[in-house]
Amino acid sequence: MxxxxxxxxxxxxxxxxxxxxxxxxxxxxxxxxxxxxxxxxxxxxxxxxxxxxxxxxxxxxxxxxxxxxxxxxxxxxxxxxxxxxxxxxxxxxxxxxxxxxxxxxxxxxxxxxxxxxxxxxxxxxxxxxxxxxxxxxxxxxxxxxxxxxxxxxxxxxxxxxxxxxxxxxxxxxxxxxxxxxxxxxxxxxxxxxxxxxxxxxxxxxxxxxxxxxxxxxxxxxxxxxxxxxxxxxxxxxxxxxxxxxxxxxxxxxxxxxxxxxxxxxxxxxxxxxxxxxxxxxxxxxxxxxxxxxxxxxxxxxxxxxxVGRKGLQMQSRAPNKWYEPYVVTAAPYSVHMGVSSVFPNIDEWLSQRTGSTIKASPFADCLPSDQPPVAKGGIVLSDMVAGVSVRCHLTNLIWQYRDDHPVFPMSVDDGFKYHKLIATDKNATIYLIENAWLLDLATSDINNPDYLCREAQKKLEWEKRIIWLYENTETRATFIKHQLDEVLRNPQDILGQLQSNIARTDIRKLIDLPQLQTSERLRETIQTLKNRGLGIQDMLEVSVAQPVHHPILAKVSDD
Amino acid sequence: MNFARRFLAMYHLRWQRRRRRLRAVRKGRQLLEIRNRSARCGKNDIFLFATVHNENGRLPYFLNYYRNIGVQHFFIIDNNSDDGSREFLLQQPDVSIWHTTESYKRANFGMDWINNLLRKYARGHWSVVVDVDEFLIYPYCDTRPLAALTDWLDASGVQSFGAMLLDMYPNGPLHEQRYFKGQNPFEVLTHFDAGNYSQRLNEKYGNLWIQGGPRQRVFFQSNPGQAPALNKIPLIKWKRGNVFVSSTHTLLPRGLNKTYEDWGGEKISGLLLHAKFLPDIQQKAVRELRRKQHYAGGREYRAYGGVTEGSALHHEHSTPYTGWRDLEDRGLMSVGGWV
Structure with a gap:
């Protein structure tokens, strides 16, 4: 051979x-x-x-x-x-x-x-x-x-x-x-x-x-x-x-x-x-x-x-509006609205379970003199920086936190355009506690009823618009709405949802409930606002009348 | 109607390109050739073009860095240095030097001069166009020379290579760092911002306009829209008729600016590591402001003038630089289709 x-x-x-x-x-x-x-x-x-x-x-x-x-x-x-x-x-x-x-x-x-x-x-x-x-x-x-x-x-x-x-x-x-x-x-x-x-x-x-x-x-x-x-x-x-x-x-x-x-x-x-x-x-x-x-x-x-990496916007990947008609992010994420009004320590509570909460709204209204917080990747959480390109701001944020289901708070008075953007995103799950801002007002030290009323009116209007937006048929995000009175009566219901939504591992036990915001003045505030003609839904008396003491609960558990 | 508008826009760009090229010829007369060693260059050599003003401390590492990745010849314009930069450059066997005392600003921030040299010497060559504080990294740059990249780009029919500017900064207050001549600046500037870059399409020139990074985060927080642009095209196969419009951000003809994919995929791209924040930044800002030769009235340098003792760009989520693969994983650059 x-x-x-x-x-x-x-x-x-x-x-x-x-x-x-x-x-x-x-x-x-x-x-x-x-x-x-x-x-x-x-x-x-x-x-x-x-x-x-x-x-x-x-x-x-x-x-x-x-x-x-x-x-x-x-x-x-x-x-x-x-x-x-x-x-x-x-x-x-x-x-x-x-x-x-x-x-x-x-x-x-x-x-x-x-x-x-x-x-x-x-x-x-x-x-x-x-x-x-x-x-x-x-x-x-x-x-x-x-x-x-x-x-x-x-x-x-x-x-x-x-x-x-x-x-x-x-x-x-x-x-x-x-x-x-x-x-x-x-x-x-x-x-x-x-x-x-x-x-x-x-x-x-x-x-x-x-x-x-x-x-x-x-x-x-x-x-x-x-x-x-x-x-x-x-x-x-x-x-x-x-x-x-x-x-x-x-x-x-x-x-x-x-x-x-x-x-x-x-x-x-x-x-x-x-x-x-x-x-x-x-x-x-x-x-x-x-x-x-x-x-x-x-x-x-x-x-x-x-194909490129989904949800990544970078110098050599810039999908056009025909390829991505809606905002496309890299991973599922949750947006909380009003949750922190009811549970002031929700951040710590959630981060014990996922380690992925972003503490401030990425679109928070900032004054030029403020020092807004900085998230992973050096992203400045302020509406001014977001304003350069809202879409990039959101996709960047989710891209940085893509490995751990990110959660961030937003509020009803964050700009409507930000909500509009998130509403088109399939990856978003929005939890809204309706009227939760009432708790904020009740716990604040506003004593002037006129001012209180004006604030309430504003919030009420914004909230209405946002609910209308998210419940619109064109919305691609998942929208979950809770009533304040229900949440106050039965907090473990929404907490269980929040937890199972973000948990990567199989966490079933719902123990160590976060602290619940309680206010003696809530009922009084509601009454004041009602008396001034604001159309706030009837709140159930029980939950508000007495401070809520919740026992440590073990919800569903396999063992 | 739409068609007519498009046609007009195209025609407008065509005239702009001609104007720029003429301007390059005119401003080229301001350049005095000091030493031209370009005659011995081979036909496949990779060139580098830069304008220098008092950069003696940075030049040694700069030249060595680009020599190592495979640049064969340097075309340097010395804009009236008085710190020994010119003497240093004259000693280098692979550097051709031009000198001018004219205004950097009035030569479109040096681009007219560069355009002029490119048009004379770079035709048919892959050329790197950078500042002395910019260091090009590209996919596989630790194992493959620049010629491997340019050969692959040639085979793929690509003529321009995009590389975003990545501002590097130290892990502590700016003025506490020490940097000595010839040192690798990234031993001092070890960190970067991994993902706060926002981009918009510039309809007129077809390029992406990218802003962000530590400069926007710290110096332009209250007016982020004015932060410096970070998109750059530092590597290009020069053809007759090409021209840089504003710095290396924008090129004409327009097609060269499309270094990105808009149908979902990723094109190949690199990064320019930016060694701007060396310890001398504050003095430099003062000096450059006095020189009055920078973009938008030196807006950027005015901001750095505010850099005080103890000010730092570092934050808790700063990312340490570990090599191109990490940057690729983080989505700052891409290997595109290069295996």
Whole structure:
């Protein structure tokens, strides 16, 4: 068994020379084809820098995806067979390929699989292979224009042919297959392909097809091979745009863990890869794969580029109003309105359970002289800073707290535009205790009934508007409303809801109830306001008349 | 009607671009070539363009940083330094220097000069355009040189690379820090704000206008809309006809400003670590105010003038800088589709 390596090269000939020297030193037959477009001086330099018995095939001018590449491959095979009649296998690689396993492993592998052709060869029905390209039309249309250089004309010509219904006949008995260009074929298979009596006809056909280098051998091998193993020994991955994934120094561990024997395409400047893979004395394959899995890396990059991180607004992700007609945040969150009026220590109580409460309203009205609190990420909780871009303010806040269900207080007198924004967010759950502001007024030291009344009127109006807003059919947020009297009578009901809404772990026990705001003056305040004509709903007397003493309760518990 | 308005806007930008380019030619006459070593540059070399005014303390680290990531040649405009910056630059083998005593402000804050050099020397080259206190980081910058990025951008058909300015600050009062010449400024400026950046689309130029960070949080809290812009495009493959409009925030033609994705995905982006808040900020603010050469009447420097003994940018949620991966995880920059 004797293996020959055929290298298709067109740029960075110094890297090709290093690769050639390495493979030659491993005792392999090496044949290099350099694109005829490369200038002669560089070609001569390459020949001078590799050992004398490295073969050089006659140069063909190659174009990307054109039949000339197949021609170059055929020339290389002929050159190899002529010089080395004892060669049994030919492995085709590109100039930017590197071996990722030892040569001995490769030879052993080929010896273990005698008479097998390793070539990716899929029917066109296997659409996974084609990333954003033409399918059967690769073979049924005409392609006189270069896709790389004359993209516009190329696309135009394709659509014209589609309109006019062009359809080229496939050679009789030939079914097209496609697959990676980088095959490893046995000598007998190649010879049978090259001596096929209908070769002329096939060549003519593929000459007019698109990306012949990925279909010529892939199709003909089906006619001539004794045994096909439909995979490539060269690792070659593509990203979502159909662009080959390029490997760099930091991929070294990942590459070594791959099952293939070669990898492309290597960035020409990846000094570490060239050193690590060509100069290292022996390969030590790690027993367990180290480094990230290649597929994970590619799918992560693809999802970053195509979908992005939900709820993130940043310098290179700015979804427009058609993509995100409503505000989109990163995680569910709760908004409390009036809760802290009833339970003044609710923050501490909640943070014992989640550790994620934001103590102040992110949209709180701030005077220029105030020092508003700063939340995670350096977000200033003030309406002035929020005003620069309300939407960003909210998405930033939720993004920063995305891992722990954030809770923040708002009040009915926070600006209506903020409520309007939150109302469109699916992730928001709003808990409102209606009329809770009455408790604030009752506990404040306002003694002037006129002023009290004005304040109450304002709050009442704002609250009405907000309830109207959140109960609107277009609202996407979850809105949960409680009555003050109910809450005062039965505080564990709402507390249980708040807790089960935010708890990440299974907290069922409702013990240590937070302190309840009590006010002797509440009833009196309500009466005052009512007497002045404010339409406040009838509050139940019981809860307000006496200060509430709640026992420590164990609500529902599994044990 | 809509179409006509759009057409007019396009036409307006076209004229603006021409005007800017003409202006660059005119203002270019103010530059005196002191040493031009650009002739020995290769055709794939990466260039850097900057304007310098008394930055002797920062230059050594600056040059070394960019040399390390793979910038091959520096084009520096010395705006009348008198602290030895020019002498230092003359000793560097990979620096070409121009000198001018003219007004920085009247040259559109140096951009006319830079535009002029770009147009003369940068055509077809990837070029970094930064200030001396800005340090570019990009995905995989710890393992891959800048050329790996530019090759990938070339292969993806991308011509401009966005990098937001990330203000770095010390973990304590500003004046208590010590910084010596040549030191890595991020040994002193260790922290940053992880997520208080708000962005709006600028319809006219098609770029995102980003504000936030510690400068807005501390100095512009009562008028946050006036905080300095943080969006920048510091890396660009220069083509004939390109022109920077205002600092490196805005480019023309307009398409170059679209370094973001608006259909959900993320484009690749980096960050410019901003070493503005070194211990000399207060003196610098006084000096720069006297020089009267800064944007909006030096509004920003007036604010820093208020930096007093003991004032700190640090707060309880400040994040320490640990490398680009952490910044990527936090959503400040993105690897885009780069594997």
């Amino acid at each position: 004797k293996l020959a390596i055929a290298i298709l090269a067109n740029t960075h000939l110094n890297r090709v020379a290093a690769l050639t020297r390495y493979l030659h030193a491993q005792g392999l037959v090496v044949c290099v084809h350099v694109d005829a477009k490369v200038d002669d001086a560089a070609y001569r330099d390459l020949r001078a820098s590799v050992p004398n018995d490295v073969l050089f095939a006659n140069r063909v001018e190659c174009g990307w995806g054109e039949f000339s590449l197949v021609k170059a491959e055929i020339v290389m095979c002929q050159t190899i067979f002529l010089a080395h009649p004892d060669v049994t296998h030919v492995q085709l690689i590109s100039g930017d390929t590197l071996p990722i396993q030892s040569t001995q492993d490769l030879l052993d592998f080929l010896a273990d699989n005698p008479n097998t052709d390793f070539i990716e060869s899929f029917t066109l029905a296997d659409n996974n292979w084609i990333a954003g390209g033409l399918g059967i039309e690769r073979f049924t249309l005409y392609f006189p224009f270069s896709w790389k250089r004359q993209r516009l004309v190329f696309d135009l010509w394709v659509s014209v042919q589609r309109k006019l219904g062009f359809k080229r006949q496939l050679p009789k008995g030939l079914q097209p297959y496609i697959g990676s260009q980088w095959w490893c074929l046995t000598r007998s298979t190649i010879e049978r392909i090259l001596s096929d009596p209908r070769k002329e006809e096939y060549d003519r056909f593929f000459n007019r097809s698109w990306i012949a280098d990925e279909s010529y051998f892939q199709s003909l091998v089906r006619k001539h091979s004794a045994k096909i193993d439909s995979r490539s020994l060269v690792l070659s991955r593509f990203d979502h745009q159909g662009k080959p994934v390029v490997f760099y120094d930091d991929h070294l561990d990942t590459l070594r863990a791959q099952p293939q024997f070669f990898a492309r395409k290597i960035w020409p400047g990846a000094q570490g890869l060239y050193r690590g893979l060509l100069e290292a004395a022996t390969y030590v394959r790690p027993a367990t794969p180290t480094g990230q899995s290649l597929s994970d890396m590619i799918s992560k990059a693809t999802s970053r580029r195509k």
